[in-house]
Amino acid sequence: MSGYGKGEVRSADGTTIGYRRWGDGPALILLHGGMLASQHLTGLAEALADAFTVCVPDRRGRGLSGGHGGEYGVAREVEDVRALIAETGANRIFGLSSGGLVALRTALAVPELERVALYEPPLDAAGSMPLDWxxxxxxxxxxxxxxxxxxxxxxxxxxxxxxxxxxxxxxxxxxxxxxxxxxxxxxxxxxxxxxxxxxxxxxRLVQEMAGTAEEYASVPAQVLLLGGARSPAYLRAALSRLAAVLPHARSVTFPRLGHSGPTNDGRPLVVAAALRDFFTADPGRPARPDGAGR
Structure with a gap:
C-alpha cells in the first residue's frame, strides 16, 4: 500500500475529524459505511489518487476522529463533512451505505457540492429495511x-x-x-x-432519515446512484426510489458486486472506474449512465 498523509478538522461542536489523504488534484471526499473506517476504502482512494486529492475521514466515533457526542445524529455528520469541505474545497463526494446517507443529506444542505455519488444508501421507506435483529x-x-x-x-x-x-x-x-x-x-x-x-x-441515521426520500427532490447536484446486482432487494429499492426523486440522477448497476463492492474486500477498481468517469465529466456534459457493467 502506498503512503498517505493525514489531516484533521474541527467540526461545529468541537469534535476532531481526522482523515487520510492521497494524491494531488481537485479534492474528493470518500465516506465509509457502518462497522467500517477509512482503512476499508484505501483501495478505492489509491485508484483515484492520480486524478484527485482524495480525503477519507474516519467518521466520528472511529480511529483518527473524536467520539459520537451526546447529541449524535445526521446533523452532526453533516457538520463534519461541512468542515472537511471548508478545509479542502471539495465539491465532489462519494458515500457508501450509511456514508451515502450522510453524503445525500449533505448534498441537500451544501449547494457547493456539484457531484455526489452514492453506493446503496439504506434509505428506509415504510419499514423496508430489516431491523428486527x-x-x-x-x-x-x-x-x-x-x-x-x-x-x-x-x-x-x-x-x-x-x-x-x-x-x-x-x-x-x-x-x-x-x-x-x-x-x-x-x-x-x-x-x-x-x-x-x-x-x-x-x-440511528437510518431511523432518523426513514421516509425522507421526497425531501431530496431539491438537491441541485448531479448524482450518480451505484449498486450491486447481488445486494439485498431493499437496497436496490432505495436506489430506485432516489432515482425517481432526484432531479439530476443517473444509475449504474454492477452485475457481479454486492454491498461491499467499493471496499478493499470487494472490487474497488471496478467502482473507481465508474467514479472517475462521473467525477471528471465536463460540467456541461452529464456523466455516462453506463461504463460499469463488470
Missing amino acids: LPRFEREIAAGRTGAALVTALKGMEVEPVLGRVPRFVLTPLMAIAGRAGREPSGDDVPIEALVPTQRFDI
Missing part, C-alpha cells in the same frame, strides 16, 4: 459478545448472502476469533472489536 445486537454488545453481535448484524441486514447460509454456531466463534486477532491494529487502522459497536449509531 437490532434488540439482539444490543444485548450482545452489552454482554461483550462482539463476535456474536457482528454475526447478528450481518445476517440481519442480509448484505452478505454467503453468511446467510452458514449456521450461527459456525459463524459466531469464527467472528470472535477474527475480533481477537484484530485487537492490535496496524498503524491508524481500527480493530474490528471497536468497529462493531458503532453500528448502533449508523442504525
